[in-house]
Amino acid sequence: MLITTLCLSLTTGLLLITEAQSTPSATANAGLDIVDKYIISLKRGVDLNKHINRVHFQQQRLGKERNQTTFAGVTRKLSIGNFHVYTGHFHTSVVKQLKDDHDIESIEADSIWHEEGSGETPCGDSCATGSNNEVIDHDSSDHRNVQDSELQKRGLVYQTCANFNLRLISHRGADPKWTYWYDQSSGAGTWAYVVDGGVNSRHSDFGTRARLGYNAWGLGTTDQDTTGHGTHTAAIIGGKKNGVAKKCNIIASKVTKDGQTTTEILLDGYKWAASDVINRHRQAKAVINVSVYSRSVSEAFAKMVTAAYNRGVVTVVAAGNGGEDARYTSPASARDAITVGATDRRRARTADSNFGPGVDIWAPGQDICSAALQGGRATSKRSGTSQAAAHVSGLIVYMKGFQDLGDARSTRLRLNSLATMGVVGNPKGGKNLFAYNGSGK
Numbered sequence: 001m002l003i004t005t006l007c008l009s010l011t012t013g014l015l016l017i018t019e020a021q022s023t024p025s026a027t028a029n030a031g032l033d034i035v036d037k038y039i040i041s042l043k044r045g046v047d048l049n050k051h052i053n054r055v056h057f058q059q060q061r062l063g064k065e066r067n068q069t070t071f072a073g074v075t076r077k078l079s080i081g082n083f084h085v086y087t088g089h090f091h092t093s094v095v096k097q098l099k100d101d102h103d104i105e106s107i108e109a110d111s112i113w114h115e116e117g118s119g120e121t122p123c124g125d126s127c128a129t130g131s132n133n134e135v136i137d138h139d140s141s142d143h144r145n146v147q148d149s150e151l152q153k154r155g156l157v158y159q160t161c162a163n164f165n166l167r168l169i170s171h172r173g174a175d176p177k178w179t180y181w182y183d184q185s186s187g188a189g190t191w192a193y194v195v196d197g198g199v200n201s202r203h204s205d206f207g208t209r210a211r212l213g214y215n216a217w218g219l220g221t222t223d224q225d226t227t228g229h230g231t232h233t234a235a236i237i238g239g240k241k242n243g244v245a246k247k248c249n250i251i252a253s254k255v256t257k258d259g260q261t262t263t264e265i266l267l268d269g270y271k272w273a274a275s276d277v278i279n280r281h282r283q284a285k286a287v288i289n290v291s292v293y294s295r296s297v298s299e300a301f302a303k304m305v306t307a308a309y310n311r312g313v314v315t316v317v318a319a320g321n322g323g324e325d326a327r328y329t330s331p332a333s334a335r336d337a338i339t340v341g342a343t344d345r346r347r348a349r350t351a352d353s354n355f356g357p358g359v360d361i362w363a364p365g366q367d368i369c370s371a372a373l374q375g376g377r378a379t380s381k382r383s384g385t386s387q388a389a390a391h392v393s394g395l396i397v398y399m400k401g402f403q404d405l406g407d408a409r410s411t412r413l414r415l416n417s418l419a420t421m422g423v424v425g426n427p428k429g430g431k432n433l434f435a436y437n438g439s440g441k
Contacts, residue, residue: 032112032260032261032262034109034110034111034112034262036069036071036089036090036091036092037075037087037088037089037090037109037110037262037264038087038088038090038095038098038107038108038109038110039085039086039087039107039108039109039110039263039264039267039298039300040085040086040087040088040098040104040106040107041083041084041085041104041105041106041107041299041300041303042084042085042086042103042104042105043102043103043104043105044082044083045082046084046103048077048079048084048086051101051103052074052077052086055073055074055086055088055094055098056073056074058094058097058098059071059073059074059090059094062091062093062094062097069091071089071090071091071094072088072089073088073089073090074086074087074088075087075088075089075264076088076264076267076268078267078268078271078304079271080271080274080275080278080304080307080308080311081307081308081310081311082307083303083304083306083307085267085300085303085304087110087263087264087267095107106299106300108263108298108299108300110262110263110264111262111263111294111296111298112260112261112262112294113256113260113261113262113263113266113292113293113294113330114256114259114260114292114293114294115196115197115227115229115256115259115260115291115292115293115386116229116291116292116293116318116320116321116384116385116386117229117232117291117321117382117383117384117385117386117387118382118383118384119382120228120372120380120381120382121367121380121381121382122380122381123369123379123380123381124369155183155184156181156182156183156184156439156440157181157182157183157184157186158179158180158181158182159179159180159182160178160179161178162178162179162180163180163242163368163369164178164345164364165236165345165363165364165368165369165387165391166180166242166244167179167180168345168347168364168434169244169363169364169391169395169434169435169436169437170182170436170437170439170441171439171441172420172436172441181437181439181440181441182244182246182398182437182439183398183401183402183437183439185247185398185401185402186245186246186247186248186398186401187238187244187245187246187247187248187394187397187398187400187401188247188248188401189247189285189401190245190248190249190285190286190287190397190398190400190401191248191249191250191251191277191282191285191286191287191397192234192237192238192245192248192249192250192251192286192287192289192393192394192397193213193251193252193253193273193276193277193286193287193288193289194230194233194234194237194250194251194252194253194289195253195255195266195269195270195273195288195289195290195291195292196225196229196230196233196234196252196253196254196255196256196289196290196291196292197225197226197227197229197230197254197255197256197257197259198212198215198222198223198224198225198226198230198231198252198254199211199212199225199230199231199234199250199252200224200225200228200231200371200373201250201252202376203231203235203239203371203376203377203378204240204376204377205235205239205240205241205242205243205370205371205377206234206235206238206239206240206250206371207240209238209247209248209249209250210234210238210249210250210251210252211250211251211252212251212252212254213251213252213253213272213273213276214252214253214254214269214272214273214276215254216253216254216255216261216265216266216268216269216272217254217255217257217265221254221257223254225252225254225373226257226258226373227256227258227259227373228372228373228380229256229259229291229382229386230252230254230256231370231371231372231373232368232370232371232372232380232382232386232387233289233291233370233386233387233389233390234250234252234371234390235370235371236368236370236387236390236391236394237250237289237390237391237393237394237397238250238394238397239370239371242369242370242371242379243370243394244390244391244394244395244398244437245394245395245397245398245401247401248394248397248398248401251273251276253269253270253272253273254269255268255269255270255292256292261292263294263298263300263301266290266292266301267300267301267304270288270290270301270304270305270308270315271304273288274288274304274307274308274311274313274315277308277313278308278311278312278313283311283312283313283314283406283407283408284312284400284404284405284406284407285397285400285401286313286314286397286400287314287315287316287393287396287397287400287411288308288313288314288315288316288393289316289317289389289390289393290315290316290317290318290331290337290389291317291318291385291386291389291390292318292331293318293320293321293322293329293330293331293385294329294330294331295320295322295324295329296329296330297328297329297330297333298330298331298333301330301331301334302330302331302333302334302335302336302337305317305331305334305336305337306334306335306336308336308408309336309337309408309409312406312407312408313408314338314396314408314411314412315334315336315337315338315408316337316338316340316389316392316393316396317331317332317334317337317338317339317340317389318331318332318339318340318384318385318386318388318389319332319339319340319341319342319353319354319355319358319359319385319388319389319430320332320353320354320385321342321352321353321354321384321385322352322354323351323352323353323354323355324354324355325354325355325356325358325429326339326341326354326355326356326358326359326430327356327357327358329354332354332358332359333358336408338360338361338392338396338412338415339358339359339360339361340359340360340361340362340363340385340388340389340391340392340435341353341354341355341359341361341362341363341365341385341388341427341430342362342363342364342365342366342383342384342385342387342388343362343363343364343365343366343388343424343425343434344364344365344366344367345364345366345367346425347362347423347424347425347434348424348425348426349362349424349425349426349427349428349430350365350366350383352384353365353385353388354385355427355428355429355430356428356429356430357429357430357431358430359427359429359430359431360412360416360430360431360433361392361415361416361419361431361433361434361435362388362424362427362430362432362433362434362435363388363389363391363392363434363435364387364388364391365383365384365385365386365387365388365391366383366387367381367383368381368382368383368387369381370382370387391435392415392435395415395435395436395437396411396415398437399411399414399415399418399437399438415435416433418436418437418438419433419434419435419436420433420434420435420436421433421434
């Protein structure tokens with residue numbers, strides 16, 4: 001399957017993933033210069049290659065070089081299913097021609113995206129008695145509390161001195177014991193694709209389960225996580241100590257550099273992840289987590305998510321930390337993504353979490369302890385909807401580890417049916433659903 005990448009976007013469009021590759025072309029390493037760069041989405045049924053050939057001709061004729069500026073033309077082509085998008089660097093004369101092209105559904109200017117969340121602070125002890133432990137529970141009373149017949153068939157285990165956020169997603173109400181209850185399968189045989197800044201795969205919380213899958217920046221940019229954001233979110237999803245699904249596999253698709261990216265690079269990294277899920281037939285066992293943020297709406301990204309959704313791929317996104325309506329930001333504006341807002345330890349919406357009807361579910365997102373960049377065992381606390389989204393991504397692969405959730409629709413329905421209703425304080429228009437793992441507690 002050839003994965004092509006685009007950085008141009010008209011208004012909406014879906015990418016068709018036809019082939020996956022592990023490294024983009026050299027033109028991918030274009031930095032954060034977005035002047036005269038566009039994302040262009042094509043209408044359904046348009047032949048991408050024929051269209052691109054015509055664009056190349058227009059570029060040669062009208063705008064290859066103007067005012068001592070050399071315009072690169074088409075830089076990436078990306079497809080998922082029957083959605084095609086491409087990116088490029090064009091003179092305004094070429095863009096004017098493209099706006100009249102009947103093949104094109106939308107054109108949008110490239111834009112800057114940022115990693116979401118606060119700075120780091122020390123974790124401290126999760127409880128007075130010390131470190132985390134995992135103990136298999138054989139008490140049948142635990143299973144009597146589980147209403148779901150499928151969950152009743154499985155064995156529960158618990159983690160003592162667990163971080164408060166893990167306790168919150170495994171209990172309907174408040175629990176004075178700092179214990180995280182979960183199914184012993186804990187995401188074994190599943191994959192979480194983390195579209196972020198990379199992952200410190202050498203951290204002890206991952207064991208041998210984390211690796212880099214793709215670097216959308218291309219050659220010349222380190223594969224490593226340089227800010228710790230990707231590592232922190234990945235360990236919430238699948239860390240042995242700090243994670244929801246402690247046995248899942250983590251695959252990083254690196255899209256941010258020094259905490260930033262562009263729509264073009266994000267589309268490339270997301271497309272690679274979705275393509276890998278599709279090509280490896282992992283829809284029933286995988287999730288894609290996107291925890292970057294733009295205060296503008298990218299229709300191309302939303303359409304790409306829809307294209308992946310139509311192929312069975314589940315995407316979880318952060319609602320954003322602007323304290324505004326999530327519908328007018330990205331990635332939260334993508335209707336077929338699961339958008340997650342952040343709460344504090346009392347399950348109240350945090351002041352900076354985005355809100356509104358576009359928020360599908362809530363999860364802990366304040367003072368979350370997880371893996372840090374420094375050293376193989378370092379931890380730190382961070383806050384934001386990035387952390388909240390990671391909890392939901394972890395829950396999804398956790399559920400997919402032992403339930404029949406073969407596509408994106410059934411996964412969303414299951415997530416919602418398990419969620420605790422009516423406990424989120426001041427959701428401000430968002431659905432009042434709090435993420436829950438179905439432990440029966």
